[in-house]
Amino acid sequence: MREERAYAVIVACFAAGLYLAVLVAAFGLLSLATDTEVIADPSAGPLVGPVMTGAAVAVLLALLIVTGTRVPGDQQRIAPLTALGAGIACYLAYCVAGGVAGAFATGDVLHFVLFAAGQLGSLYAITTGLAAFLITLLYQLVLVGRFRQRGRPRWPWERPDDE
Numbered sequence: 001m002r003e004e005r006a007y008a009v010i011v012a013c014f015a016a017g018l019y020l021a022v023l024v025a026a027f028g029l030l031s032l033a034t035d036t037e038v039i040a041d042p043s044a045g046p047l048v049g050p051v052m053t054g055a056a057v058a059v060l061l062a063l064l065i066v067t068g069t070r071v072p073g074d075q076q077r078i079a080p081l082t083a084l085g086a087g088i089a090c091y092l093a094y095c096v097a098g099g100v101a102g103a104f105a106t107g108d109v110l111h112f113v114l115f116a117a118g119q120l121g122s123l124y125a126i127t128t129g130l131a132a133f134l135i136t137l138l139y140q141l142v143l144v145g146r147f148r149q150r151g152r153p154r155w156p157w158e159r160p161d162d163e
């Protein structure tokens with residue numbers, strides 16, 4: 001049981017790294033395709049974007065660790081509703097963190113509400129949620145495949161059944 005949890009945590013860390021890489025690539029491609037800035041408000045400051053992305057990555061990492069470690073390895077399954085919940089949580093974390101960071105950057109509390117509301121409909125926030133959904137599904141797929149396999153992968157000449 002302990003080995004299964006350690007494996008789930010390690011895979012969750014790699015999945016969070018993949019999520020960060022996908023977000024950076026997707027934001028760059030969206031910015032080029034739509035000719036828009038990721039953070040359209042110039043008064044927000046240079047750290048608002050990384051804070052928003054970091055919050056979404058942290059939420060996804062926490063959710064993946066909880067999801068992977070609370071269920072025993074032989075009972076792991078692919079749960080689309082769990083993945084949908086993770087996508088919504090990352091979407092909301094992205095928007096709320098942007099509002100909080102924007103409020104601290106400008107010193108105006110009203111800016112928190114306006115900036116967060118402006119982010120709710122942006123393509124970048126939607127991309128954040130969609131990518132979290134897909135990464136969570138892939139994470140679940142990796143866990144299900146690993147635990148059904150029962151141990152490490154073996155080369156064809158290592159299998160005792162072929163003898």
